[in-house]
């Protein structure tokens with residue numbers, strides 16, 4: 253028996269598909285994955301597989317807000333055939349995970365196939381190495397998986413330009429953590445895009461399969477219009493898949509903040525020329541009529557004082573232990589936005605300026621800085637338990 257080897261990370265498979273007929277979808281997903289070695293290249297018998305669709309809110313699948321349940325069903329069945337122990341879950345932007353799963357038709361296919369519903373009700377704090385993220389709180393269901401299959405819907409996004417594989421992994425953060433990170437980035441879309449890239453790179457989905465059969469144009473990700481794109485795409489790299497998705501709808505990388513920042517920071521697989529495309533030629537699948545979103549601020553356009561208050565309530569922030577602080581100025585000198593000062597012999601943090609990088613906590617020689625969760629985060633944790 254020949255060994256199944258992993259495909260190269262720069263390979264992206266494309267396939268035309270113009271409807272969600274269950275049998276057609278199942279055949280199409282299997283055909284799509286063949287150039288990548290099939291599902292067996294990613295899922296081994298007995299492995300815990302977490303399928304993460306886009307479950308933004310509880311809308312009918314025809315609205316194209318969420319990954320179509322027939323795509324979820326086909327991927328569950330293939331992963332189970334490969335011997336995987338399959339769970340499906342996401343953290344919606346609006347509504348409880350179970351209610352959203354029911355309204356989007358995803359719960360029906362979970363129950364039909366015998367997969368497990370992953371509640372995304374509990375989170376774990378992790379400290380991603382080599383990133384600017386000091387800490388993120390990620391759903392325990394994601395961290396428990398051996399294999400993550402990322403199942404985004406291709407949609408416009410009024411803050412980021414497009415949402416696809418990279419942005420879909422933001423759903424690994426549960427509940428109030430998501431708006432907290434939006435507010436942490438403030439109006440700096442480039443900073444928010446880099447956060448999204450780092451979250452996706454940290455969680456490193458094993459396989460990404462994009463539902464671009466019916467995508468969303470206009471005021472996405474929640475209120476745009478369904479648009480027929482007629483394509484499935486898949487690859488090991490979320491970045492590579494997003495590079496192809498951007499070209500598929502003929503958007504420029506400058507219009508998609510995660511693409512623009514991937515290029516600006518020299519990340520690999522952000523240029524089409526680096527990729528190996530397989531399946532239906534991209535030129536045959538590209539659409540000319542895709543309508544971009546009207547862009548809004550990354551902090552939801554919440555004005556001044558209210559936005560600052562919400563940011564403080566929704567994010568973790570550094571807290572000074574004045575008994576331990578020796579007023580050595582080390583943190584003051586290195587705080588990137590100069591949010592720290594010694595005033596009247598006491599360390600003061602301007603939380604309006606603070607970007608929550610936690611550099612101060614890392615370099616304080618006296619362990620005088622701790623992490624304090626925002627009040628709303630603490631309350632939402634209490635309510636979940």
Ligand code: SF4
Nearest residue numbers: 577578580581583616
């Ligand atoms: S580095 Fe630590 S001890 Fe020094 S001023 Fe900052 S908090 Fe205080």
Ligand code: SF4
Nearest residue numbers: 587606607609610612
């Ligand atoms: S006070 Fe400065 S160094 Fe500390 S977390 Fe905020 S921005 Fe970063």
